[in-house]
Amino acid sequence: HGVRVKFYAYLGHSRERVQIDIGFGDRITGGPIEIDFPTLLDFPAPRLKVYSIENAVAEKFEAIVSLQLETSRMKDFYDILYFAENYEFNKALLKEAILPTFDQRDTDIEKRKNIYENKFKSDEQLQKFWTAFLNRNKLSTENSFANIVDKLKSFIEPILL
Numbered sequence: 001h002g003v004r005v006k007f008y009a010y011l012g013h014s015r016e017r018v019q020i021d022i023g024f025g026d027r028i029t030g031g032p033i034e035i036d037f038p039t040l041l042d043f044p045a046p047r048l049k050v051y052s053i054e055n056a057v058a059e060k061f062e063a064i065v066s067l068q069l070e071t072s073r074m075k076d077f078y079d080i081l082y083f084a085e086n087y088e089f090n091k092a093l094l095k096e097a098i099l100p101t102f103d104q105r106d107t108d109i110e111k112r113k114n115i116y117e118n119k120f121k122s123d124e125q126l127q128k129f130w131t132a133f134l135n136r137n138k139l140s141t142e143n144s145f146a147n148i149v150d151k152l153k154s155f156i157e158p159i160l161l
Contacts, residue, residue, distance in 0.1 A: 029097035058097035074133035084155040121146035
């Protein structure tokens, strides 16, 4: 579904790690959007074509559901909830992004219900991954993994009904 490119960029004596995810083959609901990529220096911002936030949420949610207990992608949980709390979604467009993403990746949308169960929410390994993700990124640890999954359910389920 894509490739991840990692490299170091140098400017003078500064070295910065850069990571770019390039997706292909996905159906893009509403088409790609153009953004001005933020720059660190006073140079013109490059204009990039990117997934819409709805498509990004759809891809992240599908990855969570398809991987189930095998997931280690805690950033996907964090990103979806960040978007849910900081972005005004067109719910019809989000549903329109989620369903084809699951279909194209041959993931049964009904499998999503498994991640809401206690077996998933209380999984010791996932809880460790969540705590490590929060610590590594210096984020607040006030939300348990189970709480995050409950918030995810509260956000996603009304959209899919």
